């Protein structure tokens with residue numbers, strides 16, 4: 001899967017490079033990652049045995065600013081997946097025009113089988129392995145799948161043991177530890193702002209739209225809650241425990257409370273019709289939000305997708321074959337490098353606050369986020385009209401074009 005993720009990001013890049021008429025040597029320069037670090041992390045498990053885990057940090061590009069990107073804990077993590085995700089970050093920060101480049105990290109592990117103490121030891125060991133290449137002006141990690149504000153707090157603390165107080169070394173921190181108000185909800189909120197922009201462009205309203213969300217973690221649960229508050233009807237949600245549907249509407253606040261209280265932090269036992277997790281993607285709805293793993297929408301299930309809009313909360317949820325099917329069917333796909341960029345945008349605000357040691361009200365965070373999502377949509381929508389192309393190709397044209405301009409101006 002991971003190699004496929006890397007090939008997919010290159011496929012989308014090549015489509016944009018063609019429209020931008022980039023020479024082959026330039027394309028190769030832009031696609032090639034700057035640095036790939038692999039670290040062995042040995043920790044003592046709670047039962048006294050030794051756990052050996054492999055972690056990665058891939059820094060793809062920093063022409064437009066310090067490397068920036070999340071840290072994922074999942075057993076599928078490998079060098080190819082992290083490289084694919086780092087590459088997407090480069091185009092994403094450029095699409096929303098925040099002054100960062102792209103990076104990603106990950107540790108191959110099953111965090112749901114580990115205790116908090118083990119996760120803390122693993123995180124600190126990983127920082128020991130990468131601290132020399134991160135920093136508030138070099139590379140700034142953030143949360144991704146199965147990492148959260150607590151993990152960011154451990155990174156902040158462990159890094160500080162080497163380099164002193166430097167809150168801007170990592171974003172997505174707890175608000176009590178130099179984090180930003182609004183960061184926790186930012187990726188889901190950004191997905192909603194992106195959806196509102198497309199609906200407006202199509203002359204439609206959010207009220208009454210039937211929404212299905214795959215993955216009810218940070219991104220999915222916030223997107224669901226905010227859409228529900230705006231009058232959309234959430235008719236299906238899913239997580240690692242399976243799919244849950246209710247055509248009359250699911251209360252996302254109740255679902256989030258269920259997850260928070262459940263032993264394994266899943267939807268298991270939630271009061272709604274239970275269906276197979278994969279079947280949620282093809283269930284009846286207007287808007288589908290994949291917000292879990294990559295590679296979920298494939299040539300096998302794309303033809304059966306009934307939504308008319310797909311909002312990519314997850315990174316890389318659509319394979320190129322599925323993407324072509326959606327283009328043929330006239331399904332609007334709001335691509336990951338724009339749709340889920342609310343997270344990195346508010347990470348940028350957090351970093352700005354950390355650098356200035358001056359903290360914003362939540363309203364300001366949300367208002368600035370809304371402005372950036374609106375402006376970025378206008379840019380990519382205009383490009384899609386100019387080149388008569390889908391929104392993903394337009395987003396890659398925008399992102400890759402900006403990175404190329406900066407690279408060119410820097411020179412070799």
Ligand code: NAD
Pocket residue numbers: 143144145146147187214215216217218219220238239240241266277291292293294313314315340341343344
């Ligand atoms: P999370 O760990 O908070 O939640 C992940 C959710 O996905 C959980 O509900 C989990 O049960 C579910 N899940 C895992 N495997 C699944 C499967 N096979 N089928 C259905 N559900 C499954 O993660 P998150 O931070 O919400 O990230 C979700 C996606 O959004 C990832 O692709 C991530 O890269 C992307 N993303 C996250 C952020 C962020 O700020 N957190 C920013 C940009 C993009």
